[in-house]
Amino acid sequence: HLNITEKIEVSAGAYISMLVGPTATGLQTFISTENDSLIQFRQSLDFNYNSDVAGEGQAIGRSPGIKVNGVVVYLPKFAGAYYQFNEKKGNAMNFLDYGLIVGVSYNINRGFYIGVRADIGLADITNNDTDISRAEYSENNSYIYRDDKDTHFGLQGSFGFRF
Incomplete structure (x- = not known):
């Protein structure tokens, strides 16, 4: 002083x-305009940066499904911090x-x-x-x-x- x-x-x-104890929550919206009809869905984010694992998400209730190359893929309603990764390369x-x-x-x-x-x-x-x-x-x-x-x-x- x-x-x-x-x-x-x-x-x-x-x-x-x-x-200490890093967490985050949020919402992400996906919008695809590649088809004639608008495709849109929302996914909640529930992150615990220390304990979440790669590819992890929670499917509470009925999960939304989308068609990818003719195959229906079900998406979790809640995505973890490393949901989009195949492997976890340390904490974010x-x-x-x-x-x-x-x-x-x-x-x-x-x-x-x-x-x-x-x-x-x-x-x-x-x-x-x-x-x-x-x-x-x-x-x-x-x-x-x-x-x-x-x-x-x-x-x-x-x-x-x-x-």
């Missing part, structure tokens, strides 16, 4: 964090994250302050072996692996009192 004036204080530092999310913290506070009076703080990640938090594009396929209809750097960025606001 460094007091710039009697009212303004800046802070800076570093952080290290560990990913990396365990360790680290970065920088910067912040500024304004002392309203001797007791109350208002502040803002930013966490800026320096580590790539995704495993490039499982980081695929969710928007497009390659020319031969295979996954496009994304060799990019996915980092954490957090912005926090605070209002509090000092004692």
